[in-house]
Amino acid sequence: MKILALDTSTDYCTVALWQDGAVDMREALAGQRQSELLLPMVGELLGRSGLAVSGLDGIAYGQGPGSFTGLRIACGVTQGLALGAGLPVVGVSTLLAMAEAAGAERALCCLDARMGEIYHAAYLKAGAEWKTLHAPSLCAPDAAPALPAGQWTGCGSGFAAHAAALERRYGAGLSAVMPEVFPHAREIAQLAAREFAAGRAVSAEQALPVYVRDRVALKTVER
Numbered sequence: 001m002k003i004l005a006l007d008t009s010t011d012y013c014t015v016a017l018w019q020d021g022a023v024d025m026r027e028a029l030a031g032q033r034q035s036e037l038l039l040p041m042v043g044e045l046l047g048r049s050g051l052a053v054s055g056l057d058g059i060a061y062g063q064g065p066g067s068f069t070g071l072r073i074a075c076g077v078t079q080g081l082a083l084g085a086g087l088p089v090v091g092v093s094t095l096l097a098m099a100e101a102a103g104a105e106r107a108l109c110c111l112d113a114r115m116g117e118i119y120h121a122a123y124l125k126a127g128a129e130w131k132t133l134h135a136p137s138l139c140a141p142d143a144a145p146a147l148p149a150g151q152w153t154g155c156g157s158g159f160a161a162h163a164a165a166l167e168r169r170y171g172a173g174l175s176a177v178m179p180e181v182f183p184h185a186r187e188i189a190q191l192a193a194r195e196f197a198a199g200r201a202v203s204a205e206q207a208l209p210v211y212v213r214d215r216v217a218l219k220t221v222e223r
Contacts, residue, residue, distance in 0.1 A: 001018070001019075001020060001057045001058075001193065001196060001197070002017070002018070002019050002020075002051065002055065002056045002057050003017070003018040003019075003056065003057060003058050003059070003060055003189050003192055003193055003196060004016075004017055004018075004042065004045075004046070004053070004056050004058075004059045004060070004081070004189075005017075005018065005059070005060040005061065005092075005185040005186070005188040005189035005192060006038065006042070006059070006060070006061045006062070006074045006077060006078060006185055006188075007061065007062035007074060007094065007097070007183050007184060007185045007188055008030070008034040008038060008062070008067075008070040008071070008073045008074045009062045009064060009065070009066025009067055009070045009071055009074065009094045009183050010066055010067060010070065010094075010111070010157070010182050010183060011029060011030060011031050011067075012027055012028065012029055012030060012182055012183075012184070013027065013028050013030035013033070013034050013037045013038055013041065014026070014027040014028075014183075014184045014185040014186070015027075015038070015041045015042050015045050015185050016045075016184075016185035016186045016188070016189040017045050017046065017049055017051070017189070018189035018190065018192075018193055019049070021193075023186055023189060023190070024045060024048065024049065025045070025184075025185060025186050026041045026044060026045050027184070027185075028041065034069070034070055034073045035073050038073060038074075038077055039077065042077075042081075053081050053084065053085045053087070054085045056085065056087055057087070057196065058082075058087050058088045058089060058090060058192070058196050058201055059078050059081055059082050059087055059088075059089050059090075059207075060078075060089065060090045060091070060092055060185075060188050060189055060191075060192030060195075060196075061074045061075060061077075061078040061089065061090075061091055061092070061188070061207060062074055062091075062092060062093075062094045062097060062183050062185070062188050063075070063091030063092060063093060063094070063207075063208070063209055063210045064093070064094055064136075064209045064210035064211055064212065065094060065095070065111065065113070065119040065136055065138070065210060065211060065212040065213070066094050066111065066119070066183065068209075068211060068213075071209035071210075071211065072209060074209075075207050075208060075209050078204070078207045079204050079205070079207045082204035082207065083204040083205075087204065088196070088201035088202065088203065088204075089201060089202060089203070089204055089206070089207045090192040090195040090196060090200065090201050090202070091202075091207060091208070091210070092187075092188045092191045092192050092195075093121070093136055093210070094111070094119075094183035095109040095111065095119060095120075095121035095123075095136050095156075095183075096109075096121070096123060096130060096132075096191060097183045097184060097187040097188045097191060098111075098155050098156050098181050098182065098183055098187075099121075099123040099125075099130060099155070100130075100187040100190060100191055101155070101181050101182075101184060101186075101187045102153050102155040102178055102181055104125070104152075104153035104155075104176070105124065105125040106122075106123075106124055106125070106150055106151065106152045106153060107122065107123045107125075107152070107153055107155060108120075108122050108147065108152045108153065108154045108155070108170070108174070109121045109122070109123070109155055109156050110141075110144070110154065110155070110156045110157075110158025110159055110162075110166065111156045111157055111158050111182075111183075112156075112157040112158050112160065112161035112162070113138055113158075113213060116140060116141075117138055117139060117140055117141075117213075118138075118139060118140075118141050118144065118158035118161075118162060118166075119136060119137070119138060119158070119212060119213075120134065120136070120137050120138070120139055120144050120145065120158070121134055121135060121136045121137070122134040122145070122147060122152070128194075129194075133147070133148075134147075136210070136212055137212065138212050138213050140165075141158065141162035141165035141166050141169060142165045142168065142169055144166065144169050144170075147170065147173055149173070150173070151173065151174075151175035152170065152173050152174055152175065153174075153175060153176045153177075153178065154166065154170070154174050154176070154177040154178065155177070155178040155179070155181035156178075156179065156181055156182065157179060157182065158179075159177050159178075159179040160179035163177075163179070
């Protein structure tokens with residue numbers, strides 16, 4: 001099976017090509033240049049493998065949460081490529097992709113959502129599968145959902161932006177903290193491969209973002 005994966009949910013632009021377990025990838029710290037870089041990166045990655053989009057079995061994308069603009073870019077490109085080639089798609093939670101990248105059995109995933117908040121989720125590894133303990137949500141760091149006893153690995157930019165508040169909230173329950181972990185197409189491809197194999201892909205028209213937050217800026221009075 002050949003799966004192309006995309007993620008532009010943060011300042012990074014990442015693409016990956018999963019071919020029966022082997023993964024090739026490209027990444028760039030893109031900032032505001034996601035839309036400029038994504039398609040050329042896809043073209044370069046497919047070109048290195050001698051593949052056209054029509055030679056893929058499906059496309060996966062980071063569905064969110066994350067940057068509003070970034071999520072729309074990934075969804076738009078996924079829809080365009082998949083519609084043109086008649087391919088199915090799979091959306092993967094960006095926070096779940098971080099759990100996969102952290103390599104821990106108990107993953108507390110926190111992305112900086114700005115405005116004093118974080119995107120939060122917690123996952124437990126059961127064999128090769130993930131169980132969702134806390135689904136993706138938006139909250140203040142000091143009001144993040146409680147975790148059951150045990151040693152948890154914290155990951156994501158939320159731990160860089162709100163280290164003190166999250167340390168107060170979770171204390172000794174955190175055995176390790178990996179603020180450098182971010183959603184990456186590599187893990188999105190790996191997780192999506194299981195979804196494709198299980199027959200849970202959808203049509204291109206259903207490639208939609210998961211925002212979690214309903215607004216993107218503070219009102220003047222809140223600032």
